[in-house]
Amino acid sequence: MAEQVQAMTALQRRVAEHQSSSLLQVIAEELEQLIITGVLTGGDRINESSLAARLGVSRGPVREALRRLERGKLVEFRTNRGMFVREISVDEAAQLYDIRASLFGLAGRLAAERISAQQLADLRERVEQLQAAVPAVDDYYPRNVDLHRTLVALSANPRLADLYDDVSKELHLFRRHGLESDAARHLSNCQHAEILDAVEHRDPAATGRLMEAHILSGKERMLAALRD
Template sequence: MTEQTEAINALQQRVAERQATSLLQLIAGELEQMIIRGELRGGDRVNESALATQLGTSRGPVREALRQLEYSRLVEFRTNRGMFVREISVDEAAQLYDIRATLFGLAGRLAADRATPEALEALRAKVSRLDAAVPVVDDYYPRNVDLHRDLVALSGNPRLVELYGDVSKELHLFRRHGLETETARHTSNCQHAEILDRLAHADAAAAGSLMEAHILSGKERMLAAVRS
């Protein structure tokens, strides 16, 4: 085998690996979105065959994607039963909310020095779309997740974005409880608008405080919902 042939084979192998990785990321991302949209809920058994058919792929990539989600603590394997969407206790959810609130507050303080008028305008448009989505929680919730992700990204701190994302993923199943009434969704979105106002004034202390309080108010709504 010539050096040129070896190089071509190595390149083809790298391309194949990249394609396989991209496919797994695509499937894992879609499965995560199904959890966010409420199509898969805590305690649901994940049917690999049905998912493979729905996603137009074989069971192998679906199984590998589920292993990625298991690492993210969104699903869990139960011996002799298969893969299930993970359930978390109220106490664990409350603890995760506290961590998430601290991270969100830090993101707000950092974002105040970095938020451009263009970025804030784009976020205000998303807040307006959330107003239009208020009557439908399954529409509101994914948009809400997207807005929060963008707010954290304004921090310019990739590690913070990653940590916030990891904690938020575990709360997908519980966070819905705090947004299931029209009043709760309206209150939440009004807080979004206030946060953007503080970011527009480059008020790091106020932005950080509002963003932390925003998450903690979501925690209280969740606790009230599960206790009622």
């Protein structure tokens, strides 16, 4: 028994520690992570058996987690073919960027009013770490996603955070496109630093404006990358 436990991967141990009520969330988070890191991209077929083996669970929970993700529009079922990472058109992506920009701006206005000095210091450190990660999109992008989620969470508005997350999940592939070049990643992180300067000055209007502009800038980079 001890040898079996020792042989379990860290991810499998994490799964084993959760009750069935949260197991589906763990599986959904792992699948989203595969998309964030570029292991899975839009149009890729999801192999339920492989994912179940990776997690050390049966296919039942994997299938149920995929159904949840389908409701969130991250994946889609194709008749007689299985489950696939959802693809969206460029026009739809542009519309989602506009929605996301408004939500991010609102989160910034709220966060600037209530952020603590320690929270701000933590964000500064993460921006510095992102700067070190600029040469590699596979390293930069997941940290960028996490930084954005943290900024939105600091709004102390859980419903806003959920809405932002739902919209953002549909855009993972397009967001990566806009951060492929070193110059794009450098510009993105410079904008992060500007946002934190506005937060430090406790300026809700400036913070909201900069955070909305940051997303719209990402939209333009994405469109330019696709044109190229």
